[in-house]
Amino acid sequence: MDLENISSDIMDKVITEMNSYDYNSFSDEDIKEALNKDYLSVKNFQALLSPKAINYLEEMAQKAKLFRERYFGNSVYIFTPLYISNYCDNYCVYCGFNSHNKIKRARLNFEQIEQELKEIAKSGLQEILILTGESERYSNVEYIGEACKLAENILIM
Numbered sequence: 323m324d325l326e327n328i329s330s331d332i333m334d335k336v337i338t339e340m341n342s343y344d345y346n347s348f349s350d351e352d353i354k355e356a357l358n359k360d361y362l363s364v365k366n367f368q369a370l371l372s373p374k375a376i377n378y379l380e381e382m383a384q385k386a387k388l389f390r391e392r393y394f395g396n397s398v399y400i401f402t403p404l405y406i407s408n409y410c411d412n413y414c415v416y417c418g419f420n421s422h423n424k425i426k427r428a429r430l431n432f433e434q435i436e437q438e439l440k441e442i443a444k445s446g447l448q449e450i451l452i453l454t455g456e457s458e459r460y461s462n463v464e465y466i467g468e469a470c471k472l473a474e475n476i477l478i479m
């Protein structure tokens with residue numbers, strides 16, 4: 323595998339925070355403080371995830387609504403996901419496609435991708451999310467690039 327090693331310390335930071343998270347240590351004041359801020363620290367997020375925060379769900383929902391409307395308005399964005407290959411070399415524990423799972427694997431050829439795209443085009447939807455697992459052997463950059471070209475030709479006509 324020729325994956326780039328980005329030498330990130332993010333995983334260590336997340337694990338350290340997770341191990342030191344004492345969810346019973348947060349008070350009502352901690353939760354109110356988090357609810358009154360526009361930008362939250364890790365501790366603020368932890369307060370909102372603590373058991374005491376169950377009494378503040380309505381306030382949290384109102385605040386989430388306010389921010390959602392501020393940044394996204396009242397719009398709904400619809401797109402169609404198209405999985406063109408589910409082979410993957412990785413093992414992300416949350417993912418059904420991870421390489422340790424014994425599932426049926428498939429990789430669409432270009433004719434099959436075209437057929438799927440034509441069906442999607444009939445629905446009137448033009449936004450598409452093309453997905454694969456991460457596999458240099460089954461879904462390399464050239465394969466994904468060809469799929470994108472097909473999508474561009476079929477959906478934007």
Ligand code: SF4
Pocket residue numbers: 410411412413414417418419420421454455456
């Ligand atoms: S498909 Fe993506 S999320 Fe799933 S195991 Fe592979 S790399 Fe991870």
